[in-house]
Amino acid sequence: MSADSRTPDDSAPWPGPFVRYDLVKELVIALVVVTALTVALTILFSSPDDPPTTIQSWARADPGDFVATAVTELDGTSEIAEYGPPYNHTPDATQKIGPLDLQSAAGVNIPIDTANDFVLGPLKTIPGNRRLTAALAAYEGSPPTVQKAWSEEFTAALEKAESPGGVAAILPRAHYNPVAPMMAALLGLAQSGGLDGDLLASDHTFYQTNYTKPLLFLSGGGYFEERAEGQHLLGTQWGMMNETGSYPGQVWLWLYTFWYQIEPFLESPNADALIFALMGVLSLAFICIPFIPGVRTLPRHLGVYRGIWRDHYREVED
């Protein structure tokens, strides 16, 4: 039979034997080994660098998806148009943690008006297109109900057309629909690469480092998501912790990503906020382990420490 005898004060100076220990030498050896390992991994695997999707590459590769997305940005039915804070004031669009609405509390700090920022504004930069100028005047001079009807009519025709270029032929000829020439012009601007620049430089400054507008526009389209799905990057595919190719990615985000794979988060409209709150609580608990009764003494009961200090125990207990 055996029992534990316990040290009353773990902060007391160690009364047992000491050995020579060269900390600096250990660090230098570790540095050499880690450097050698990183060089070896670099030579063997390099690093991923899939080029970014541009508005231009999207509009050229999948013009139908681009135009279909652009119409939703114009009529305010896209994901970003209805996102709520920090982009706009869409009512009842925020995620909540119970009664707590932190998304609304933070406010609209990055205002995005998808119709003006993504469609109308860039179209107005195109010079010398009288058909477009007339279409813009007609569209902006009409009430929202008429604008919405035009967009819906155009969307229905786009679904039937084989390409955005064929939409005009399908649209009813009985009345004028300015959305068709507007979308044709926007597609041309996008395919030329001009829309990438317009979205980036929409605040009219020379230097640019903020990609919010082009990225939000891109994220509304199916093309961007299909590319991510092909690279196993969707939220349902363990999302952000992966990266393109077969690289390990941010594996340390596994727990954060894990919650997105299970109920009740999988179908919850508040999944992001709830998971963020849960991870906040877990992170705090992780930091506070030394102060949590039951958890702070768990290692003693697990007994793994006996393997870590097996030489010490062998010597002492023998």
Place this chain on the structure above:
Amino acid sequence: MSDEKRAPVSAAERQMWTTWVRERAVRALPPEKLLPDRQPAYVSSWIYVFGVATIAALIVIVVSGMVLGLKGPTWWHISSLGRFFNSIHLWAVELFFFAMVVHLWGKFFMAAWRGGRARTWVTGAITFLVAIGAAFTGYLSQQNFDSQWIASEGKDGLNSVGIGAFFNVANFGQMYTFHVILLPVVVVALVVWHVLLVRRHGVVPPYPARVKAATASRPAAEEGSAP
């Protein structure tokens, strides 16, 4: 200079801020404690290697990051040498987290917060969380499809709790600044603090050994022995 040879500190000198800081620093961490050449005999497991391996990986990360920073964020896309240093940076990060996670698990199983060492655990745990932020902003700063997608996905989590209004993952300039300056400074400062705490309080001793019940004389207040 040894204490014996140092001139006694006068009352006027004691009122100097510099003297006060030096006296406190030396008292808290005398040189033989800051850089000891002896360790308790129980410090003989491979698990102890992972702490220093984490620091070694951090050094490789910082140095490779400085090389990438010297040439700017687009260099590695167009230069094979840049790609080489980006790969070094990436794999050093992977090794950093691997070593750190093993180190953290090791310290958990040792209950390394015992004996007034709670702050050592807390600084280590916070370092891990801040390092996740540093890596996250690094992925956002790559200027490739990974960055685009991570920003597109990441914004929803951050926006949902109001952080996204101030920390915009689609703003490359903001993310790059966080990645190359703000978060690395915090990580390095926390690591320095963590190491100084380890040196000051020493490596946590083993739990007491098992001895025959007849000789076990001291019952323990287990909860009371925590930090």
